[in-house]
Amino acid sequence: MKMLLEDIKNGNFKNVYLLTGEEVYLRSQYRKKLRDALLDPADTMNGAVFEGKGISVGEVIDLAETMPFFAERRVIEIRDSGFLKSACPELADYVMEVPESTCIIFNEAEVDKRGRLYKAIKKVGRVVEFQRQDEKTLMRWVLGILKREGKKITEGTLYVFLGRTGADMEHIEKELEKLLCYTMGREEITDLDVEAVCIDRVENRIFEMIQAITEQKQKKALDLYADLVATKESPLKILALITKQFHRLLLLKSLSGQIFDRSELAKKVGVPPFALGKYQNINKRFTLEQLRRAVEDCVETEERVKTGQMQDQISVELLIVKYSTMQTKQRV
Numbered sequence: 159m160k161m162l163l164e165d166i167k168n169g170n171f172k173n174v175y176l177l178t179g180e181e182v183y184l185r186s187q188y189r190k191k192l193r194d195a196l197l198d199p200a201d202t203m204n205g206a207v208f209e210g211k212g213i214s215v216g217e218v219i220d221l222a223e224t225m226p227f228f229a230e231r232r233v234i235e236i237r238d239s240g241f242l243k244s245a246c247p248e249l250a251d252y253v254m255e256v257p258e259s260t261c262i263i264f265n266e267a268e269v270d271k272r273g274r275l276y277k278a279i280k281k282v283g284r285v286v287e288f289q290r291q292d293e294k295t296l297m298r299w300v301l302g303i304l305k306r307e308g309k310k311i312t313e314g315t316l317y318v319f320l321g322r323t324g325a326d327m328e329h330i331e332k333e334l335e336k337l338l339c340y341t342m343g344r345e346e347i348t349d350l351d352v353e354a355v356c357i358d359r360v361e362n363r364i365f366e367m368i369q370a371i372t373e374q375k376q377k378k379a380l381d382l383y384a385d386l387v388a389t390k391e392s393p394l395k396i397l398a399l400i401t402k403q404f405h406r407l408l409l410l411k412s413l414s415g416q417i418f419d420r421s422e423l424a425k426k427v428g429v430p431p432f433a434l435g436k437y438q439n440i441n442k443r444f445t446l447e448q449l450r451r452a453v454e455d456c457v458e459t460e461e462r463v464k465t466g467q468m469q470d471q472i473s474v475e476l477l478i479v480k481y482s483t484m485q486t487k488q489r490v
Contacts, residue, residue, distance in 0.1 A: 166195045173256040174283030176264045181288040183327035197233045204229045209237040222260045232260045242269035250274035293431035311347040322356045325430040364399040372443040376482035393470040401456035408449040
């Protein structure tokens with residue numbers, strides 16, 4: 159991102175850019191910054207957008223070869239085309255010779271870094287990868303927004319908020335907007351405000367269910383499951399998320415004893431840094447073998463459901479019952 163901002167600041171642009179990475183919000187924000195720096199936002203003659211699969215490579219190249227109309231450059235955006243995942247030798251060759259009067263911006267969620275097109279862009283252009291932001295960055299960003307709006311929030315409440323939203327900045331922004339509307343006329347944002355308006359993602363409910371299971375709170379775990387089913391969540395989807403959570407716990411347990419800082423460990427496990435403490439607390443209740451068995455049970459259950467040996471809703475209930483009555487390790 160730093161190099162991209164330098165290009166924008168200095169006006170020294172590459173002819174080809176690739177914006178990629180899982181943080182969609184940042185990709186969108188920086189795409190707009192780049193496009194507005196390259197071309198007057200009001201200029202509709204020299205800007206073009208190609209989106210989705212099935213884009214004609216020949217049409218893109220023909221347009222790129224067309225001189226801009228009373229402007230310094232022509233800007234072509236290509237979004238979610240799949241060109242960076244599939245072989246596209248024609249474009250891979252062409253990006254090496256894009257005319258100075260044209261800038262092509264690829265905005266792609268998925269890329270193959272081994273592909274010719276990716277390597278060509280990296281050689282002659284600029285590849286910018288937008289990763290999920292770490293805990294401190296997200297907290298600073300949220301606090302900056304709240305400060306501009308004249309709001310105050312404690313560190314504890316901020317953790318509650320991020321625990322509900324996860325690390326996706328686009329989702330965080332939407333939930334913040336709801337929170338600001340809900341607390342209009344008040345300066346302080348409380349835990350109760352967050353709980354009242356911020357969506358508790360399905361994955362968070364699954365985690366809460368596993369927490370109830372490890373604490374031997376079978377009724378709570380089954381009630382949480384019933385609530386998810388009542389909201390039309392597929393039992394197979396719920397099972398997949400339970401498997402995912404147990405797999406994260408297994409990975410965390412297998413990494414115990416190794417030296418990582420908090421952010422690095424969270425990244426390896428696949429959770430936001432602010433959620434790592436919750437996983438570590440639950441992890442203390444399981445042995446490595448119990449977590450291996452849990453993952454195996456989940457996989458075997460899914461197989462039985464898909465082969466018609468078990469009914470999907472009951473299969474998950476049986477898993478919950480089994481692990482909420484199993485003797486786990488005592489908290490240390």
